[in-house]
Amino acid sequence: MNVVQKYGGTSLENIEKIRAVAKHIASFRKEGDGIVIVASAMGKTTNELVAMAKELGEDVPKRELDALLATGEQKAVALLAIALQNLGVPAVSMTGFQSGFITTEHHSRARIKEINTERTEQFLKEGKVVVLAGFQGINEDGDITTLGRGGSDTTAVAIAAQLGWDCEIYTDVDAIFTTDPKIYPDAKKLDRITYDEMMELSSTGAAVLETRSVEIAKKYNVKIYIGKSLETDKRKGTYVMNDSIFIEEMPVTGISISDDCSIYSLRGMENDGVAIAKLFQLLADLHINVDMISKQTYGDNKCTISFSCTDEQAKDLDKAIENHEILSEIMVEKQPNLSILSLVGVGMATATGVAGKVFSILAKEGIMYYQITTSEISISVTVNRDEKIKAVIALCEAFGL
Ligand code: ASP
Ligand code: MG
Numbered sequence: 246m247n248v249v250q251k252y253g254g255t256s257l258e259n260i261e262k263i264r265a266v267a268k269h270i271a272s273f274r275k276e277g278d279g280i281v282i283v284a285s286a287m288g289k290t291t292n293e294l295v296a297m298a299k300e301l302g303e304d305v306p307k308r309e310l311d312a313l314l315a316t317g318e319q320k321a322v323a324l325l326a327i328a329l330q331n332l333g334v335p336a337v338s339m340t341g342f343q344s345g346f347i348t349t350e351h352h353s354r355a356r357i358k359e360i361n362t363e364r365t366e367q368f369l370k371e372g373k374v375v376v377l378a379g380f381q382g383i384n385e386d387g388d389i390t391t392l393g394r395g396g397s398d399t400t401a402v403a404i405a406a407q408l409g410w411d412c413e414i415y416t417d418v419d420a421i422f423t424t425d426p427k428i429y430p431d432a433k434k435l436d437r438i439t440y441d442e443m444m445e446l447s448s449t450g451a452a453v454l455e456t457r458s459v460e461i462a463k464k465y466n467v468k469i470y471i472g473k474s475l476e477t478d479k480r481k482g483t484y485v486m487n488d489s490i491f492i493e494e495m496p497v498t499g500i501s502i503s504d505d506c507s508i509y510s511l512r513g514m515e516n517d518g519v520a521i522a523k524l525f526q527l528l529a530d531l532h533i534n535v536d537m538i539s540k541q542t543y544g545d546n547k548c549t550i551s552f553s554c555t556d557e558q559a560k561d562l563d564k565a566i567e568n569h570e571i572l573s574e575i576m577v578e579k580q581p582n583l584s585i586l587s588l589v590g591v592g593m594a595t596a597t598g599v600a601g602k603v604f605s606i607l608a609k610e611g612i613m614y615y616q617i618t619t620s621e622i623s624i625s626v627t628v629n630r631d632e633k634i635k636a637v638i639a640l641c642e643a644f645g646l
Contacts (some may be wrong), residue, residue, distance in 0.1 A: 247279035251379065251401035255417040256474035257321050263472070267328035269475050270374060274334060279369050281408070283379045283401040284325055285419030291394070307352035311381075311391045315341065318378035318397070326376045329616040336374040346400070348382035348390045355382055355390035357399070360407045369615025370615070377404060398458035406465035415474040418453055421446075421483040423646035424500040425470040428637050433539075433646060435499065437484045438644065442498050442589050446625050449587035450503030459485065492591045496596035497588045497644040500637060506583040506627055507559035508615050509552055512576045516548040524550065527572070529566055533558045537616040537625070553616055553627065556581065580615060582634040588640065594621050610639045 251272075257263050274280055285291075294313050298305040322338035329336035341348075345361030368375050378396025384390050392399050392432040398414060405412035421443070422432040438446075440463035447456040453471060460484065462469050472482025514520050521540070528535055535552040542548045554562065561580060566572045593599055600617075603624060607614055612635060626635050640646070 246275070247408070248413060248550045249281045249283060249401055249405040249408065249410050250413045250476060251283040251397060252285065253414075253416045254285040254288050254290065255564055256415055257284060257286075257325070259326070260571065263324050263328050264429040265289075265320075267325060267332055267334070271332045271334045272331060273477070274374065276372075279410070280374045281365065281369070281404055281410075282325065282374060282376045283397055283404065284318060286314075286542050287321050287324075290320070291297075292499060295519070308388055311352045312389045314391050315378070315389045318380050319487045322376045322378045326374075328373055329376070334374055334494060335372055336376055337368050339368075340378045341400075342524070343385040344375075344604050346403075346499060348384050348392070350384045350386065350388075350390070352388075352390055354393045355384065357382060357392070357403050358534050360403060361402070362407055365404070365477030368392070377585065388548060390531050393455075393456035393457070396457075397454075398455040399461065402458040402461045402467050402469065403530075405467045406461055409563070411468045411470065412462070412515075413470045413472065414425050414454065416453060417469075417474065419473055419476070419481055420474045421453060421485075422563075423449075423498070424637055426642055428634055429641050429646075430523045432641065434481075436480075437486060438498060438548045439591050440485060440487070440548040441622055442591055443485045443642065445587065445589040446499055446501045449585065449589070449623070449625060450501040451499070452527050454485070459557070495645070496590050496592040496599050498590040498592070499588075500640060500646060501568040501587045502583045502633065502637060503587070504630060505549075505557070506553050506585050507556050508537075508583060508627060509554075509562070510578040511550045511572075512578065513547050514550055514575055516546045520551060521548075524572075527565070527569070528552075528562075531558075531561055533562055535619045537627070539616060551616060553583075553585075563590040580625060582630045583615065583627045584630045585625050585627050585638065586636060587623050588631070588644070589623045591622050593623065600624055603640065607636060610635060612639075 252266055266301050319340050326336045348355035348357050352626045365375050379400040382390050404410050421435045424432045426432045444456055444459045448456050469485040497604035533554050537553045539551045566577055612632050618625045622630050
């Protein structure tokens, strides 16, 4: 069996856990298997490294930050390779540079351009377990780059795509559930989920898999299995795979929850396009990543523009509003502390009445909602954060999740 397995930071938190992962690999490995292991940094190492850099000044030079963060994964792969060798398993660790991950130049958010697997394949031929550092690569200037937070998933899926193998992602949750079991304990485990659904769930708050890795998996048809570290019973986890084998009987597959949302409404804006363009240019200059945008036109050439952003970015915006000409002239209304609930399901593409059902459930529960957005396979509604749990439970019960 050939396989790429990725172990997250919590699975490699300390030496004991690294030893346990190594023992696990030794126990299933058979002569002739091709095994590539992708490792994240141990525990919270990446956060700790970021914090250390920030102690020296808020503005951390990105090139140096990448050089620093890459050490987290480098340490993890070396220790795991040592642990494997101590168990008599031939193993070799490789950094992003050694394993031929060539990326774009963008520090802290580099994209993979190509993977030269020559050395990896040579080591595999020699019967070695190849332990790859996730999250990192090298750009054409020869500098160390990182792929963005959570990027080890991307490394794992990308190498699986390149080798044409399946990819198993081992983490600290058992599987993908219809919603967060911490919020709705009756949430059901999903045996399988499509790439599109997983992408939508990941990008709207389900933090189990990095969205980009699912994009790559979809593009190159890499079968992903998500399960708990060291668990060998594959029935307990979730497969992310192609749509075609699914029966689209249920319109909603899952609900993701994102707690980080504030909505602004600007009333009485000129409806001439220029003012709106200026507003969004200003938001862009402030590096505010706006999400849901809506515009309502009324009467005498006026309109209301609403948009959402994260709570953190809302703080920057509040400061800007105070001393900004365009913004202070128009009425700015802010709704902070919102949660976005996203109902996701491929069945939604063809089903009708899902929005109607969502709104009648929320109405019945007396839950206020604000901005709404839809995509082909999702509906997102924003609710007050203190009503989130009530809303999730009502929606899960109504949609049988
Ligand atoms: N260690 C990196 C992070 O914490 C990459 C990863 O774990 O996927 O973001
Ligand atoms: Mg992760």
